[in-house]
Amino acid sequence: MNEKETVFYEREGKLALIRLHRPGTSNAIDPPTLDALAAAYHRADNDGEAVAVVLYAEGPDFSVGLDPASFLxxxxxxxxxTDGPGRINPFGTTTRLxxxxxxxxxxxxxAMAHELMLAADIRVAAAGTRxxxxxxxxxxxxxxxxxxxxxxxxxxGNAMRWLLTGESWDADEALRLGLVQEVVPDGEQLTRAVRLAEAIAAHPPLAVRATLDLGRRARDAQAQQVFADLVPTLYWLLGTADFAERLAAQKEGREPVYTGR
Known part of the structure; x- marks a missing residue:
């Protein structure tokens, strides 16, 4: 095993299992890790024996999200x-599993890890998740x-409540909002996810994929028009005076003073 590997692929029967493991970082996602996830998604999509895919992470945290030092x-x-030969976008905003x-x-x-979760079709959370x-x-x-x-x-309203305040929420709230489909005792989340994936994989693969495709197209029809603006909007914000002020304030140990520029 390569010591620098942070994403691992395994197939068990009709399931492709993708594991995230970046020790000592709470599984923070750096560019090589995101690229490895994209490669693993492509591998799963082209694995003729895999009918369903399970994404999980090793350690106490699924992931704190983006690793700012490496990503900035x-x-x-x-x-x-997240695009290119042999890659499928893990966020599903361009190419998709x-x-x-x-x-x-x-x-x-x-943050970024939550977006990876939201790109999944079924989500299972441990009771202690934030x-x-x-x-x-x-x-x-x-x-x-x-x-x-x-x-x-x-x-x-439910989305803006959390997106605009920037506050975190617990598993019960995630279940209420429909962001996760099941909450299970801590430590049982992977077992339950695998069982759900096995139930899916027991059905005819073509019927599974057709049903999934039709449902996704109906839900994402309007969102697709916005997905193309996501990264350009992010680049624009990174060039603003307010973003520079946040970085300066963080470095100087003070509260930022935003001016809307």
Whole structure:
């Protein structure tokens, strides 16, 4: 095993299992990890024996989200991309996995990681999970479809309650909002996700994929028009005076003073 590997692929029967494991970082996602996830999704999509896919993470946290130290230079250089040969966008905003994706989460599920979760078709959470989509508090915006999918799943007011305050919420609230489909005792989330994926994989693969495709197209018809604007909007915000002020205030240990510029 390569010590630098952070994404692992395994097939068990009709399931493709994708595991995130970046020790010592609460599974923070750096550019190589996101690229490896995109490659794993492509592998699962082209694995003729896999009918359904399960995404999970090793350790106390699913993922705190984006690793700012490694991602900020990429974003500022406008070189961020999840597309390319042998890749499927893990956020599903450009290319998308054509097989059902079940995700199991625990601990912290923050920002970018929450968007990975929302791109899944069925979501299972451990009871102690905390969720967040708080980019607004950092002067940026969800660039992986988080805002659009929260509105689609939870409704406008419910989504804005959390997106605009930048606050975090618990598993019970996530279940109430429809952001997760089941909440299970801590430690049982992967077992339950696998069982759901096995139930899906027991059906005829063509029927599964056709049903999934029709449902996704109906839900995402309007969102697709917005997905193309996600990364350009993020780049614009990264160039504002307010974003620079947030970074300066963080470095200087003071409260930022925003001017709307």
């Amino acid at each position: 230079p990429v974003l500022k250089a406008h070189t961020f991309s 054509s097989k059902p994706l079940v995700v199991a989460v625990q601990g912290t599920v923050g 969720f967040g989509q708080g980019e607004v508090s950092r002067g940026s915006t969800p660039a992986g479809g988080g805002a659009q999918r929260m509105v689609a799943e939870a409704g406008w």
